[in-house]
Amino acid sequence: MNESVQIPDRPRISVVTNDDGTGSVTVDGSTRTVKARDAAGAREAVLALVVEVAQQHGREVRVAASGSDGVRALIVAPDGSVEEGIETTADLVTGVPEATLSTPVSSAVSTAVSTSATAAATPAAASDEQSLTRRDARLLTARDFAESAKTPIRVLATEGMRGGMNKVGFRLAPGKKEQARRDRHDTIQRAFSGRKTIAVIGEKGGVGKTTTTYLLGATLGRIRGGSVLAWDNNEYKGTLGIRSLPAPSHDRTAIDLLRHVNEGPGQLSSADLIDFVRGQRDNKFDVLASQNLDGDSEVIDEQAFGLLHDTLSSSYRVIIVDTGNNSKAGTWQSAVAAADVLVLTTIVKEDSARTLASMADTLVAHGHEAKLRNAVTVMSHPSPTSYPDLEKRLTSHMGELTRQVVPVPFDVALDRGDVIDYDALSDQSREAWMKVTAAVAAGLR
Numbered sequence: 380m381n382e383s384v385q386i387p388d389r390p391r392i393s394v395v396t397n398d399d400g401t402g403s404v405t406v407d408g409s410t411r412t413v414k415a416r417d418a419a420g421a422r423e424a425v426l427a428l429v430v431e432v433a434q435q436h437g438r439e440v441r442v443a444a445s446g447s448d449g450v451r452a453l454i455v456a457p458d459g460s461v462e463e464g465i466e467t468t469a470d471l472v473t474g475v476p477e478a479t480l481s482t483p484v485s486s487a488v489s490t491a492v493s494t495s496a497t498a499a500a501t502p503a504a505a506s507d508e509q510s511l512t513r514r515d516a517r518l519l520t521a522r523d524f525a526e527s528a529k530t531p532i533r534v535l536a537t538e539g540m541r542g543g544m545n546k547v548g549f550r551l552a553p554g555k556k557e558q559a560r561r562d563r564h565d566t567i568q569r570a571f572s573g574r575k576t577i578a579v580i581g582e583k584g585g586v587g588k589t590t591t592t593y594l595l596g597a598t599l600g601r602i603r604g605g606s607v608l609a610w611d612n613n614e615y616k617g618t619l620g621i622r623s624l625p626a627p628s629h630d631r632t633a634i635d636l637l638r639h640v641n642e643g644p645g646q647l648s649s650a651d652l653i654d655f656v657r658g659q660r661d662n663k664f665d666v667l668a669s670q671n672l673d674g675d676s677e678v679i680d681e682q683a684f685g686l687l688h689d690t691l692s693s694s695y696r697v698i699i700v701d702t703g704n705n706s707k708a709g710t711w712q713s714a715v716a717a718a719d720v721l722v723l724t725t726i727v728k729e730d731s732a733r734t735l736a737s738m739a740d741t742l743v744a745h746g747h748e749a750k751l752r753n754a755v756t757v758m759s760h761p762s763p764t765s766y767p768d769l770e771k772r773l774t775s776h777m778g779e780l781t782r783q784v785v786p787v788p789f790d791v792a793l794d795r796g797d798v799i800d801y802d803a804l805s806d807q808s809r810e811a812w813m814k815v816t817a818a819v820a821a822g823l824r
Contacts, residue, residue, distance in 0.1 A: 386441050386454065392429060393443040396421040404428040419547045426459065433457045461549065534561070560810070563817035567602045571823040574692050578700045578718035580711070582741075583734045587724040587759040589619050590793055591815070592701035593666075595722070597801045598816040599697060600663035606696040607664035608656065610687075613703040614679050614710045620668030622799050626657040632668045637683055640690050649694040662801055667691070681709030688717055706741055715747060720822040721754035722815075723781060725773070726761040732773045739780050754781040755818045760789040783818045787811045 389407070396402035402413045402421035413424040433440045434457045441464060442453040452464030534553065536542045538560075541551040553561060579592045589611075596609035611619035611633065620632065636655040640647065656665040669679075679687075691698055700714045715721065721742075725735040735756070742751045756777040758770065770786070778784045790808040792800060804812070 566817040578714040579722045594812045596664040597662040608695040609699045610667045611669035613669045617669035623666040681713040684710045684713040756784040759787040
């Protein structure tokens with residue numbers, strides 16, 4: 380299709396298809412309905428009617444297609460090819476019947492055929508002339524051959540209405556929501572240099588540090604792959620071991636690993652660490668627990684942190700450190716100093732929010748302003764009850780201090796405080812933790 384040609388506003392066409400196989404095409408106020416076995420059949424029938432109109436006029440026609448993502452401008456050609464219009468849909472809405480705009484829609488007609496052939500034809504002569512010039516100047520190289528490859532086919536939608544349309548032969552790009560999800564996915568998988576440490580910090584219990592640590596590990600593990608460790612670096616007894624899947628053959632902790640490192644012959648291999656960490660199965664990451672609740676009360680100090688961090692960094696690309704609540708503890712301070720990205724956690728409660736703001740002041744006072752600027756604030760809802768004014772204040776304050784504030788909804792699957800089951804999380808919750816993880820990954824260099 381030629382986008383440079385102005386397509387007349389008339390005829391005014393709007394289309395809609397529904398999951399039950401019904402649909403309609405409205406042309407200049409005159410509506411024809413279709414009835415098919417399913418939504419796919421309705422799409423085909425609706426498209427066929429629009430193509431008839433385009434053939435009658437001997438040119439492309441503009442269409443207002445209403446769907447779950449609103450009204451979209453489309454261009455349908457006499458040969459049946461469909462593209463999204465490059466103009467906005469504001470002018471088309473006036474041509475859409477009110478009933479169409481208010482009807483819940485599962486799908487509508489959209490892009491079907493790529494215009495790569497038309498686009499490629501225009502610069503052909505210039506390309507040939509340039510090629511001859513280059514041959515006169517020098518011999519062609521392997522780079523020239525690689526650059527001659529066609530532009531990769533654009534990624535097509537696989538979700539929602541657009542994904543359904545693509546299953547019956549259309550070629551629609553992802554909608555805004557799907558594209559945003561893909562962008563987050565790509566950010567999590569982005570390449571970064573060296574080994575990275577993420578420190579999840581707070582100065583109060585019950586503000587989501589352990590939950591954040593675990594679900595960062597699970598999301599990174601599932602999307603990015605292995606070589607991810609979540610380490611409970613509580614100077615006394617943390618709860619990451621309780622919230623994670625147990626190891627089938629041992630219950631060793633960071634204290635056991637520290638003793639082994641101190642008494643052992645030298646650096647441990649990844650195979651050696653298997654006897655101290657707890658694999659999280661489908662989540663594809665490992666957990667190093669702190670002391671058992673019924674074990675000793677040995678304290679991990681800054682020297683012990685450094686030794687353990689060096690040992691673990693030799694085997695893991697990403698280490699997520701779950702800290703305790705005491706910002707004056709050497710191990711807490713060491714985790715902050717070692718971190719490439721800080722994750723500040725709070726729940727939407729006044730006391731927790733004030734503690735978080737105070738901790739931000741502490742970070743600045745100790746020379747960590749740059750790390751605070753690159754930090755991510757995770758703002759979790761501890762119950763279905765919301766406090767919009769507090770959430771607004773908290774988002775405004777921490778949004779000025781940290782790179783991003785990400786809200787996380789309440790999820791009953793996490794409310795019990797038991798082993799975290801990623802598959803039991805709601806879709807909304809998983810999406811929020813993907814946003815958290817993408818925000819953290821964006822800060823890794």
